[in-house]
Amino acid sequence: MKGRTIYPGKAKGVALVSYEPIGFYGGVDMKSGIVIEKGHELEGKSVKGKILVFPYGKGSTVGSYVIYGLKKNGVAPLAIINKETETIVATGVILAGITCVDGIAIEKIENGNIVEINAKEKEAEVIIE
Amino acid sequence: MHLTKEQEKMLDGEQGSITAKMMRLLVRLGDVYKAERMIPVASVQVAGVSYKSIGDAGLDFLEDIANEARVKTITFLNPAGMDLENWQEMGIEEDFSKKQIAIIKAFRKMGIIISATCTPYLAGNLPHYRQHIAWSESSAVSFANSVIGARTNREGGPSALAAAITGFTPYYGLHLDENRQPDYVINVKTELKWNSDFAALGYYVGKIVKNKVPFFTGIKKADTDQLKAMGAAMAASGAVALYHVDGITPESDKVEITNLEKVEFGKDELKETYEKLNTGEEPDIVIFGCPHASINEIVKIANFVKGKKIKRKFWIVTSRATKEFIKKTDIEKIIEEAGGKIYADTCMVVSPIEKLFRTTGVNSAKAAHYLPGFCKQKVVFNNMEALLS
Numbered sequence: 011m012k013g014r015t016i017y018p019g020k021a022k023g024v025a026l027v028s029y030e031p032i033g034f035y036g037g038v039d040m041k042s043g044i045v046i047e048k049g050h051e052l053e054g055k056s057v058k059g060k061i062l063v064f065p066y067g068k069g070s071t072v073g074s075y076v077i078y079g080l081k082k083n084g085v086a087p088l089a090i091i092n093k094e095t096e097t098i099v100a101t102g103v104i105l106a107g108i109t110c111v112d113g114i115a116i117e118k119i120e121n122g123n124i125v126e127i128n129a130k131e132k133e134a135e136v137i138i139e
Numbered sequence: 140m141h142l143t144k145e146q147e148k149m150l151d152g153e154q155g156s157i158t159a160k161m162m163r164l165l166v167r168l169g170d171v172y173k174a175e176r177m178i179p180v181a182s183v184q185v186a187g188v189s190y191k192s193i194g195d196a197g198l199d200f201l202e203d204i205a206n207e208a209r210v211k212t213i214t215f216l217n218p219a220g221m222d223l224e225n226w227q228e229m230g231i232e233e234d235f236s237k238k239q240i241a242i243i244k245a246f247r248k249m250g251i252i253i254s255a256t257c258t259p260y261l262a263g264n265l266p267h268y269r270q271h272i273a274w275s276e277s278s279a280v281s282f283a284n285s286v287i288g289a290r291t292n293r294e295g296g297p298s299a300l301a302a303a304i305t306g307f308t309p310y311y312g313l314h315l316d317e318n319r320q321p322d323y324v325i326n327v328k329t330e331l332k333w334n335s336d337f338a339a340l341g342y343y344v345g346k347i348v349k350n351k352v353p354f355f356t357g358i359k360k361a362d363t364d365q366l367k368a369m370g371a372a373m374a375a376s377g378a379v380a381l382y383h384v385d386g387i388t389p390e391s392d393k394v395e396i397t398n399l400e401k402v403e404f405g406k407d408e409l410k411e412t413y414e415k416l417n418t419g420e421e422p423d424i425v426i427f428g429c430p431h432a433s434i435n436e437i438v439k440i441a442n443f444v445k446g447k448k449i450k451r452k453f454w455i456v457t458s459r460a461t462k463e464f465i466k467k468t469d470i471e472k473i474i475e476e477a478g479g480k481i482y483a484d485t486c487m488v489v490s491p492i493e494k495l496f497r498t499t500g501v502n503s504a505k506a507a508h509y510l511p512g513f514c515k516q517k518v519v520f521n522n523m524e525a526l527l528s
Contacts, residue, residue, distance in 0.1 A: 075196035
């Protein structure tokens, strides 16, 4: 699948998929990388080292700082794939330096798929193995 | 997006990795919003200052930035979570104060003016008509765009910081004349007396127009305090970043108002909005100054309470700059003798007042909107004199 690069880089890993949006502030624990939002479909799961797939971000703009904190604490996702990256996630991944791609039909990716991302300066490619 | 050589060099890391990241952020946001180029900004105002709002995530980030980058243009700061001098007297806990001071230190290291106010235009950061700026406090964005006629989008904390560090912002949105046209005409059919009446009008309209541009008719006169209250409310209940008032704001005679959707605001709507904003009975405290009280607002409160003992505890929150002026008068003494306190650098929304009070009285519809969620408060919304009687 072809998409748009939000932050460039190459990554290959296991997909962790959420079909609902993720609010990082109050939704993901910055120290452990575990999703803590009550009732969220990823509640209790860790984003660490995963290819994190979700439609778009939601909630407080402080979420950008949380994404940055995840990276700094060594518990960030390896890369992020979105349907549409809004400004909270875009700001977070650019500041943190996490590979991120949007414009992807995320419903084609399932939990546990091995996904490879090659995000060049503008265009990106996502391959499901 | 077209970048100049200077901007390309920043992006390539010639001025360090933080500046490069900040430029990348602006370029990406510019791409998303289809900006053709960057423009220089005359001033910046950064939100996301209170430890209560940004937490350890924000503090860590700001300390990393401060280790490397400095601002290139005059940059003011939003209110902090406490009075930076009299926090103990306010009842702020030691741990909170330490984190808050660390945040302020990081901003200071970057070269940012610790103005700690949501009213930079009253504290020494005043843009001129049509000047491009990058501000993030929503009520200040509204005031700058609408009352002054300067040009700014509603920036987030990091994108404002990026504008400060690079000196540029992507040229899109409200920087462009064509996006400053109104979408609604609001016909005001009732007399607005109190600042809280203007706030209620703003609250009502923000709910309806959301992030669009309203054009008000029927407002015969309004002072800057009333416009400040109205704009702040619209930015809170909706996401209004620009409004026009017929005969009062500078672009009101330059825009086209035919064939727009019309909304009426009369006595009933005013009453209904007051009722909606009232969720409490008897306030533990009354707090004025959302947005930060101007000198004129403080003088009016002082004139009303002079020689009285007010039964309710009351605070006025304002900028340090305004408080310094007030100190050279008898006003602070008059207010303290009536049982009130003036605090600077902070406000009722971004300080941890939930540890101190349960019901707060306000004449600000913006505060009435945020206090239940951010500070777990019940709210009594009324005009200044009623709250102090």
